[in-house]
Amino acid sequence: MTTQQLRPIVSVFPIKGKVKTIKQVPLPSVFSAPIRPDVVRFVHTNMAKNNRQAHAVSTTAGEQTSATSWGTGRAVARIPRVKGSGTGRSGQAAFGNMCRGGRMYAPKKVWRKWHRKINTNQKRYAVCSAIAATAVTPLVMSRGHRVNKLPELPLVVSDQLQSLTKTRQAVKFLKFIGAYRDVEKVIRTKKTRVGQGKYRNRRHVLRKGPMVVYARNLGIKKAFRNIPGVETASVYTLNLLKLAPGSQMGRFIIWTESAFKLLEDIYGSWEKPSKFKSGFYLPRPVMVNTDVERIIKSDQVQTVLRNRRPRSRKYGKKIQRADPYEDMSVMVKLNPYYKTKLQKQKELEEKNKKERKEIVDKSRKEYEDWLYFSEEEEEEEEEEEEEGSDEDREIEVLSDEN
Amino acid sequence: MSKQVPETIKKQVKRSFNSKEVKKEKNEKRMKLLKEIQTKAFKRAEKYEKEYLEQEQKLVELKQQALKEGSFYREPEPKLAFIIRIRGIVGVPPKPRKILQLLRLRRIYSGVFIRLNKSSLRMLHFIDPYVTWGYPDVETVRALIYKRGHARVNHQRKIIDSNEMIYDKLQKFDIVCMEDLVHEIYTVGKNFKHANSFLWAFKLKPPVGGFSTVKKSFVNKGEHGNREQYINTLVKKMI
Numbered sequence: 103m104t105t106q107q108l109r110p111i112v113s114v115f116p117i118k119g120k121v122k123t124i125k126q127v128p129l130p131s132v133f134s135a136p137i138r139p140d141v142v143r144f145v146h147t148n149m150a151k152n153n154r155q156a157h158a159v160s161t162t163a164g165e166q167t168s169a170t171s172w173g174t175g176r177a178v179a180r181i182p183r184v185k186g187s188g189t190g191r192s193g194q195a196a197f198g199n200m201c202r203g204g205r206m207y208a209p210k211k212v213w214r215k216w217h218r219k220i221n222t223n224q225k226r227y228a229v230c231s232a233i234a235a236t237a238v239t240p241l242v243m244s245r246g247h248r249v250n251k252l253p254e255l256p257l258v259v260s261d262q263l264q265s266l267t268k269t270r271q272a273v274k275f276l277k278f279i280g281a282y283r284d285v286e287k288v289i290r291t292k293k294t295r296v297g298q299g300k301y302r303n304r305r306h307v308l309r310k311g312p313m314v315v316y317a318r319n320l321g322i323k324k325a326f327r328n329i330p331g332v333e334t335a336s337v338y339t340l341n342l343l344k345l346a347p348g349s350q351m352g353r354f355i356i357w358t359e360s361a362f363k364l365l366e367d368i369y370g371s372w373e374k375p376s377k378f379k380s381g382f383y384l385p386r387p388v389m390v391n392t393d394v395e396r397i398i399k400s401d402q403v404q405t406v407l408r409n410r411r412p413r414s415r416k417y418g419k420k421i422q423r424a425d426p427y428e429d430m431s432v433m434v435k436l437n438p439y440y441k442t443k444l445q446k447q448k449e450l451e452e453k454n455k456k457e458r459k460e461i462v463d464k465s466r467k468e469y470e471d472w473l474y475f476s477e478e479e480e481e482e483e484e485e486e487e488e489e490g491s492d493e494d495r496e497i498e499v500l501s502d503e504n
Numbered sequence: 505m506s507k508q509v510p511e512t513i514k515k516q517v518k519r520s521f522n523s524k525e526v527k528k529e530k531n532e533k534r535m536k537l538l539k540e541i542q543t544k545a546f547k548r549a550e551k552y553e554k555e556y557l558e559q560e561q562k563l564v565e566l567k568q569q570a571l572k573e574g575s576f577y578r579e580p581e582p583k584l585a586f587i588i589r590i591r592g593i594v595g596v597p598p599k600p601r602k603i604l605q606l607l608r609l610r611r612i613y614s615g616v617f618i619r620l621n622k623s624s625l626r627m628l629h630f631i632d633p634y635v636t637w638g639y640p641d642v643e644t645v646r647a648l649i650y651k652r653g654h655a656r657v658n659h660q661r662k663i664i665d666s667n668e669m670i671y672d673k674l675q676k677f678d679i680v681c682m683e684d685l686v687h688e689i690y691t692v693g694k695n696f697k698h699a700n701s702f703l704w705a706f707k708l709k710p711p712v713g714g715f716s717t718v719k720k721s722f723v724n725k726g727e728h729g730n731r732e733q734y735i736n737t738l739v740k741k742m743i
Contacts, residue, residue: 399512423665426650436682438542439549
């Protein structure tokens with residue numbers, strides 16, 4: 103909430119000559135009112151209903167028959183049917199909303215509630231928001247106004263504007279200040295209305311151009327009256343429907359200097375009430391500092407926070423891992439001793455193999471030795487045989503028999 | 505145009521819990537710990553290899569001694585069993601169903617280790633028709649834990665991909681590596697309960713070559729019930 107001293111400065115421009123600052127005025131407090139699109143939308147939708155004209159369907163429409171139902175047993179629907187004969191109309195269904203020529207469902211009545219009451223404070227809130235939005239360039243641009251060539255937004259112009267009488271002067275001024283592009287847009291996009299309004303005296307549709315707000319009408323109203331898209335308004339009676347057409351905030355407004363200054367009196371501030379709206383103070387925002395990121399990142403907050411917990415590995419990625427019996431690196435990671443174990447096993451195997459081999463060799467050698475010696479003995483025996491006597495032979499024979 | 509770092513970011517980095525220096529410190533600590541774990545793992549694995557070998561040899565010795573004396577050597581009753589559920593979920597009566605749940609055998613071909621005592625033997629009695637069980641040897645226990653060992657971490661089933669995982673959970677029971685885990689399970693140590701509950705129930709594959717008939721008990725040429733040491737060959741087919 104700004105105090106008088108802290109209010110920014112806005113330049114005032116002349117209406118002809120050179121586009122440069124001739125004066126500087128402080129920004130009225132209204133422009134720092136909270137911008138509430140929800141409030142504006144609510145108020146606008148209800149306010150827009152207030153210029154409606156009652157309409158209804160004739161009370162007798164569809165009822166001007168003496169139709170009666172034929173009842174059951176006649177192989178026809180039980181809807182009331184027109185009495186009599188001799189005409190095509192007789193026997194036709196009547197009265198129902200589904201019937202041709204029948205009365206409509208829930209015939210419209212003039213005593214429908216056409217207008218809406220809106221709380222005064224809400225209305226004022228919406229207007230304050232809408233006025234504040236007219237100073238926010240992005241909002242004005244997003245509403246569709248061509249404001250690139252303007253020297254400044256909000257655009258404040260000297261009071262001489264209020265004394266203009268000729269449309270030519272008005273157009274010259276708009277071109278001078280850079281606002282004519284918006285008017286050109288309006289002219290360019292004038293179209294025949296879509297729908298039945300075109301033959302109900304609402305033939306053409308125009309965009310909204312700049313709005314000129316004055317404090318005193320010294321001819322300005324008539325000067326700007328015929329320029330397509332341009333509207334004029336007294337600062338005392340700013341209309342939300344004009345400030346936020348279609349409940350879209352950010353109308354392009356050209357203020358005269360005195361109108362601009364009067365805004366401070368008309369809408370007041372947070373400390374001083376309005377001079378014209380009794381007891382009205384500017385609406386207070388819900389949050390004074392809306393830069394939440396900056397608040398969170400500030401030292402005052404950050405130093406009091408606890409440390410960030412390490413990212414929970416609770417639902418981490420699924421770990422893939424090879425089969426340790428197929429991938430040696432995985433095996434060694436799990437059991438660093440494994441390689442040594444294999445080595446030792448290998449060594450042991452080889453040792454056993456060697457031992458076994460020795461044993462086998464040894465026993466084979468023994469066998470061969472035994473075989474060799476037994477061969478020698480046989481040979482010796484054979485030799486002895488040849489040399490031997492009959493007696494020996496006999497003995498041998500006997501022994502052979504044995 | 506030089507890239508200007510916003511002040512808020514600069515301040516944030518300074519204050520940051522995850523600043524470069526802090527991260528570096530943490531990483532160094534972790535690396536040191538991992539190294540410690542691996543050296544411990546090496547030494548313990550060595551120790552256990554010797555232990556298992558000695559056990560085997562002792563058994564053989566005692567048997568031989570008994571033979572020499574002309575008597576018998578009665579081996580100590582097995583302390584550890586591995587149970588595999590071999591029947592599905594459909595049509596299981598409430599009592600066996602509850603017991604299977606308690607043993608974490610919630611699906612077919614799931615396996616768990618269990619310590620054998622009077623209570624657990626009685627539990628096994630009730631679920632005999634739905635499971636096959638036996639006494640695993642070291643190599644079976646090893647293969648199961650290495651190849652199909654998943655840890656229960658944060659109520660999730662995570663494959664054991666490093667000793668750090670085991671250290672984090674079981675360090676207070678002096679189990680820091682895979683071999684420790686295997687040893688604890690195989691020898692049913694003091695902290696068997698914790699080691700076993702650290703392991704998620706094993707999810708095995710259907711056996712290569714199939715079953716004969718699950719409806720009959722192993723003793724009757726079927727598959728269910730106690731099959732003592734033949735559980736090892738079965739696990740080899742299912743792992």
